Amino acid sequence: MPERTARAGGMLASELHLLFRRRRTWALFAALAAVPVLIGLAVRVSTGPPRGRGPAFLDQVAGNGVFLAVVGLLVSVPLFLPLTVAVVAGDSIAGEASQGTLRYLLTAPVSRAGLLLVKYAVIVVFCAAAVLVLAGTGVLVGLVLFGVQPAVLLSGDTLGLGASYARIALIAAHVAVSLLGLGAIGLFLSTLSDVPVGVMAAIAVLAVAAQIAGSLPQLDWLHPWLFTEHWTGFVDLLRQPVLWDSFVDNAVLQAGYVLVFGALAYGRFATKDVLS
Amino acid sequence: MNRGPWKKWTPAVAVSVTIAALAAGGSIAASARTDLPDRTPQDVLEMVAAHEVEGFSGRLAASVELGLPQLPGEAVRDAEAQDTGAVDARLAELLALVPGTHEARVFADGHDRSRLQLLDGAEEKNLIRNDDELWFYDSVEDRAVHATLPAGGAGHGESTDPWRGDGALPTPERIAERVLDRAEAHSTVTVEEGTADSGRDAYTVRLDPRTDETLVDSVLVDVDAQTGMPLGVEVRAVGQDEPAVSVAFTEFTPGAPDAGLFDFEPPAGATVEEQTLPDCGPWSGAAGAREDGNRGPVSGDRARGEVVGDGWETVVVMPAGSGPGELAGSELLNELAVEVEGGRVLGTPLLNVLLTDDGRVLAGPVPQHRLLEVAGAGTGEE
Structure with missing residues (x-):
């Protein structure tokens, strides 16, 4: 069905256009970009924390700007990034429903499943862009404030500059993939309600609750099934040779969440009465 | 209500069932045994x-x-x-x-x-x-x-x-x-x-x-x-x-x-x-x-101690004043050890250590009573 694909493609292009034209999207990007800037400035004006205190790698930032991007990602993974994803994913269907534009979207010659796919693709693009903004700002600010040197890995091996940035790209990829499951959950929740703010809050609460559950040893049977389980697992990418376990486990886990909640979202959205 | 709406939920059910089956099947496959040539x-x-x-x-x-x-x-x-x-x-x-x-x-x-x-x-x-x-x-x-x-x-x-x-x-x-x-x-x-x-x-x-x-x-x-x-x-x-x-x-x-x-x-x-x-x-x-x-009982070098028994019953006896003897003064050890007649025993599932009152240290993967026997026999000979 090349025609339908083309129509869905056109819809995706217009939805992406809409996403990047919204002032809200850029406010979210600005908030994320502020994280490495603030950390960088704080480290620059202070004498730096003693070794072993504060977030991992923070003590290395002062000596090597390469690590600023890593610290920025590490700090943003638990809350800032999920919050931004919650805003975009929560708004995806519920926002249209509350504004009464969902009806018009459905008059377009694209199936409901196609519309869901387009909406999810927008969420995926946003996740990637958000991580890119965060990591990119970290790299640039680190370069300006501290200069760069070859990075020292946890294993004590020293990497060349190119390889160091390749590792940061890997870490960024891990973080972006980590957000895909949350995006799918958000899409499903967004089909349930016509109140986008409520959905956004629910997604953010879920992300935090899953991390709290993940920190309780009494629930260790549940841990492998939590979508937040490998969120900070990217430190394994800073070993030599790279320990791929968390990256692969995370990708498989997120794929599972995408499939389950994508299918749930389809079940709900395809049977939903769209009145407004 | 016609049956149409329910069909839309089929993917959700199918995906969940498949993942559950994969999760269960994975552990079954892991425990599957292969046929190896018999060996003595x-x-x-x-x-x-x-x-x-x-x-x-x-x-x-x-x-x-x-x-x-x-x-x-x-x-x-x-x-x-x-x-x-x-x-x-x-x-x-x-x-x-x-x-x-x-x-x-x-x-x-x-x-x-x-x-x-x-x-x-x-x-x-x-x-x-x-x-x-x-x-x-x-x-x-x-x-x-x-x-x-x-x-x-x-x-x-x-x-x-x-x-x-x-x-x-x-x-x-x-x-x-x-x-x-x-x-x-x-x-x-x-x-x-x-x-x-x-x-x-x-x-x-x-x-x-x-x-x-x-x-x-x-x-x-x-x-x-x-x-x-x-x-x-x-x-x-x-x-x-x-x-x-x-x-x-x-x-x-x-x-x-x-x-x-x-x-x-x-x-x-x-x-x-x-x-x-x-x-x-x-x-x-x-x-x-x-x-x-x-290491268990079959380990090699016991440089400083005397060895009593062999195989799984091995007991190592360190004379008073040798290396681990200074442990006796450790407060932490005092908290962990249990008082017995003639000394204190630090018990673990695999290894018992007896610190005798006269400063010797006996250790072995043996029950407590065997350590006490060896300790008793040791003093008798001296």
Whole structure:
């Protein structure tokens, strides 16, 4: 069905256009970009924390700007990034429903499943862009404030500059993939309600609750099934040779969440009465 | 209502059921047994003795359940900070270090080049041997220790070489070689076919002590069916469900790893200490003591002590005033030990240690009453 694909493609292009034209999207990007800037400035004006205190790698930032991007990602993974994803994913269907534009979207010659796919693709693009903004700002600010040197890995091996940035790209990829499951959950929740703010809050609460559950040893049977389980697992990418376990486990886990909640979202959205 | 709406939920149900089936099926597939050629215990022991794995990469999981009270990390730091009892500090460090589960990656290329990476959250400790160069690196303290093996010692696998002889690397291979060495003299040996933790086909050699005068219930050694390399060792203690000690490869790939892994340069800015052997850095204490605890009865050198009994009933008697004697003053030990007639006993599922009132230290994988008997007999002779 090349025609339908083309129509869905056109819809995706217009939805992406809409996403990047919204002032809200850029406010979210600005908030994320502020994280490495603030950390960088704080480290620059202070004498730096003693070794072993504060977030991992923070003590290395002062000596090597390469690590600023890593610290920025590490700090943003638990809350800032999920919050931004919650805003975009929560708004995806519920926002249209509350504004009464969902009806018009459905008059377009694209199936409901196609519309869901387009909406999810927008969420995926946003996740990637958000991580890119965060990591990119970290790299640039680190370069300006501290200069760069070859990075020292946890294993004590020293990497060349190119390889160091390749590792940061890997870490960024891990973080972006980590957000895909949350995006799918958000899409499903967004089909349930016509109140986008409520959905956004629910997604953010879920992300935090899953991390709290993940920190309780009494629930260790549940841990492998939590979508937040490998969120900070990217430190394994800073070993030599790279320990791929968390990256692969995370990708498989997120794929599972995408499939389950994508299918749930389809079940709900395809049977939903769209009145407004 | 027509049946239409329900069809839309079919994908959701199908995906969930498929994932549940995959999750369940995965564990069934993992426990499926393959058909290996039948081998007698003797065959398998010979396989181990003759095995030649020149290079491999692997992932190790070691777990120790000694039933000791879990010491919080603060207790260790307090003991270190107070600086009053160096013995307390070392003991606390050891007790906090040993129990629980540890993960490591191991890379080896021949006998002279190896690398062990202890993984602990966002921390890592590295132990690298490249011919006669030894390196230790701790990511938390950004500290490196360097030592050079004495010329001639390297490559010959003599006991002066701390990386082979006493096994600073407590891999299943080293431990199994020790355990199986004189297995048949004191144990009933049986063999089963199975799958090692790494998912490779393996023979499981089971040793059951022929005596009741020991805390060891059984020892299980997984031997790789293809290469004869021991892939896992499990020591079970009498009256304990969980294995008291278990060291096993969870991943194992034969073949030499990237040579660059063994070529270690300490990072710029790290503290580098030069050490002369045989005091080989942070490992001489911790690893040595850990081995003594794990090794069981058939271990080799007991340099300073007198040995009473043999096989699984072995008891080591350290005379008063020898090394561990100073432990007697340790407050931490006093809290852990139980008063008995004539001394105090530090009991673990696999090892009992008796500190007699006259300063001797008796240790062995034997019940408490046997230690007391040996202690009593010892005083009688003197």
